[in-house]
Amino acid sequence: MERGAIDWEDMWSPYDDETYRFALEAALPDDVVVDIGAGDLRLALRMAARVRRVYAVERNPVLVERLMGSFDNLVVVCADALTWTLPPGVTLAVLLMRHCTRDHFAAYVRRLKDAGCRRLVTNARWKMGVEVVDLQCRQPYDPHRIGWYACHCGMVGFNAPDMDRITPDTLDGCIDVVGCPHCTV
Numbered sequence: 219m220e221r222g223a224i225d226w227e228d229m230w231s232p233y234d235d236e237t238y239r240f241a242l243e244a245a246l247p248d249d250v251v252v253d254i255g256a257g258d259l260r261l262a263l264r265m266a267a268r269v270r271r272v273y274a275v276e277r278n279p280v281l282v283e284r285l286m287g288s289f290d291n292l293v294v295v296c297a298d299a300l301t302w303t304l305p306p307g308v309t310l311a312v313l314l315m316r317h318c319t320r321d322h323f324a325a326y327v328r329r330l331k332d333a334g335c336r337r338l339v340t341n342a343r344w345k346m347g348v349e350v351v352d353l354q355c356r357q358p359y360d361p362h363r364i365g366w367y368a369c370h371c372g373m374v375g376f377n378a379p380d381m382d383r384i385t386p387d388t389l390d391g392c393i394d395v396v397g398c399p400h401c402t403v
């Protein structure tokens with residue numbers, strides 16, 4: 219990988235400890251976790267102490283070459299996560315990649331759903347916020363509902379078909395949807 223690309227990725231990590239704590243607290247002891255773009259494994263190592271198994275996938279060999287292979291319940295893979303075949307049984311995915319494009323986010327979601335994964339911890343949609351995405355959600359986008367939405371294609375937005383009906387309550391919360399107007403999936 220060319221040096222510039224590595225420097226560019228480095229600019230975005232590490233994230234704040236609150237983000238990592240959120241991801242760790244979203245994990246259950248029985249989870250099989252895939253950490254997509256695992257970087258220097260700072261989260262994967264902590265995650266492995268809490269869950270059944272962690273697959274850490276990182277495409278930059280410089281970051282993972284020392285730790286390639288399997289130890290106890292941590293499997294370190296140097297690969298492109300957009301094409302790497304997900305192992306069976308993954309229950310939770312982590313995508314801490316604020317600069318992830320919407321197309322790539324949608325591709326990760328599609329692949330994770332196809333593999334049967336149920337939850338995704340990510341900062342890729344809201345950028346400055348981290349969330350748990352329900353990958354099993356099938357709630358269709360409702361053009362008449364006022365409020366925030368976040369779609370499996372990566373789009374987020376506030377829908378206000380009728381400005382007069384906006385109240386403080388409609389500003390709270392956000393629902394996960396599929397099939398938003400900007401949908402690419």
Ligand SMILES: C[S@@+](CC[C@H](N)C(=O)[O-])C[C@H]1O[C@@H](n2cnc3c(N)ncnc32)[C@H](O)[C@@H]1O
Pocket residue numbers: 227228230231232233254255256257258260261275276277278281297298299300313314315316
């Ligand atoms: C901003 S860093 C975050 C690293 C780590 N998730 C963390 O929170 O510390 C993004 C990482 O994702 C890796 N990455 C980006 N695209 C990738 C892909 N398609 N497959 C595997 N790794 C990827 C980069 O090499 C980089 O190490």
